[in-house]
Amino acid sequence: MSVERRDVVKAVALGGAAMLSGTPAAAAPAQAGSRIVHHVFFWLKRPESAEDRDALIAGLRTLRAIPVIRDLQIGVPASTEQRDVVDSSFDVSELMVFDSVEDQKTYQDHPIHQSFVAECSRLWGRVIVYDMVTV
Amino acid sequence: MSVERRDVVKAVALGGAAMLSGTPAAAAPAQAGSRIVHHVFFWLKRPESAEDRDALIAGLRTLRAIPVIRDLQIGVPASTEQRDVVDSSFDVSELMVFDSVEDQKTYQDHPIHQSFVAECSRLWGRVIVYDMVTV
Numbered sequence: 001m002s003v004e005r006r007d008v009v010k011a012v013a014l015g016g017a018a019m020l021s022g023t024p025a026a027a028a029p030a031q032a033g034s035r036i037v038h039h040v041f042f043w044l045k046r047p048e049s050a051e052d053r054d055a056l057i058a059g060l061r062t063l064r065a066i067p068v069i070r071d072l073q074i075g076v077p078a079s080t081e082q083r084d085v086v087d088s089s090f091d092v093s094e095l096m097v098f099d100s101v102e103d104q105k106t107y108q109d110h111p112i113h114q115s116f117v118a119e120c121s122r123l124w125g126r127v128i129v130y131d132m133v134t135v
Numbered sequence: 136m137s138v139e140r141r142d143v144v145k146a147v148a149l150g151g152a153a154m155l156s157g158t159p160a161a162a163a164p165a166q167a168g169s170r171i172v173h174h175v176f177f178w179l180k181r182p183e184s185a186e187d188r189d190a191l192i193a194g195l196r197t198l199r200a201i202p203v204i205r206d207l208q209i210g211v212p213a214s215t216e217q218r219d220v221v222d223s224s225f226d227v228s229e230l231m232v233f234d235s236v237e238d239q240k241t242y243q244d245h246p247i248h249q250s251f252v253a254e255c256s257r258l259w260g261r262v263i264v265y266d267m268v269t270v
Contacts, residue, residue: 132210
């Protein structure tokens with residue numbers, strides 16, 4: 001098992017342990033074992049362009065080389081049931097997990113992330129970011 | 136290791152393997168090994184009420200008993216840098232992973248989920264759901 005793979009499994013195992021420990025609802029948002037989940041939704045300038053979508057996805061894949069990222073998932077809208085509360089208007093989404101707010105900041109400032117923004121920001125017209133700390 | 140814990144670790148290991156396999160950008164949204172990520176953001180009717188927030192978090196924790204859920208994370212806004220693109224106005228968030236759209240539907244219809252909605256929907260004034268399929 002590669003170091004990278006081992007880190008992923010370890011990170012998830014830790015998350016699973018925290019998930020199953022049955023800790024009560026926390027009043028404070030920062031507690032031992034908590035993670036930062038960074039979820040970004042992109043709306044393309046040209047949503048009809050599969051080429052632009054694939055270019056954005058390819059750009060997001062380059063972010064995997066940034067060491068502080070504990071998990072990275074890239075997605076497109078799922079074909080789940082359409083309900084009033086479901087927003088399926090986005091084109092591409094990235095979901096990342098970090099150990100801490102500091103690691104998330106390190107990611108923001110990392111040259112690979114900066115290159116991604118420089119090269120791909122022309123593709124999207126709108127972006128929304130949600131950052132949560134797990135409790 | 137409990138069955139539940141083992142399933143979580145297994146699910147994450149599979150996700151990690153898919154993440155590191157370096158598959159090219161997919162044109163089709165459904166491919167082998169893809170997952171459904173279901174991310175829900177709640178805005179409380181009484182955002183100043185820690186009691187309501189904790190009641191919602193406690194309600195969300197009951198969902199763990201639904202077998203089709205491969206991962207469940209519950210969070211509150213993180214103290215990451217405030218930027219124009221960051222929406223930190225939500226009060227509570229839940230992030231779930233499923234193996235398929237069918238499993239997500241099974242979750243929606245599950246009695247535990249229905250009970251959660253019946254008991255906790257009085258707490259929130261607004262909800263947004265994003266469903267993505269990983270590529």
